[in-house]
Amino acid sequence: MKIAPSALITDSRFDVITLGDVNKLEILQTFPKIYKGTHITHPKVKTEHAHFVSISSGEGLYLQADGELLGKTPATFEVLPQALTMVF
Secondary structure, eight states: OOOOTTTTTTTTOEHHHEEEEOOOOOOHHHGGGGGGGGGSTTTTTTEESSSSSEEEOOOOOOEEEEEEEEEEEEEEEEEEOOOOOOOO
């Protein structure tokens, strides 16, 4: 799946992909496009870049990353440039 097809591992930024208010039909039509990365052309999909991301909500929402439960909101994420050694 290419959730954030323009993401670069070397730019020290998060690629934040958000989905606006969509109905079930729009989800069914758009979801298969994630495999090619073409879902980002949908008018209700928004892409932003950030070094720092903060998430909050009126009630605690569960957060997952790469299939792992991280905890609940509020949460803050920050890019730590060169914190990991990557082998390409």
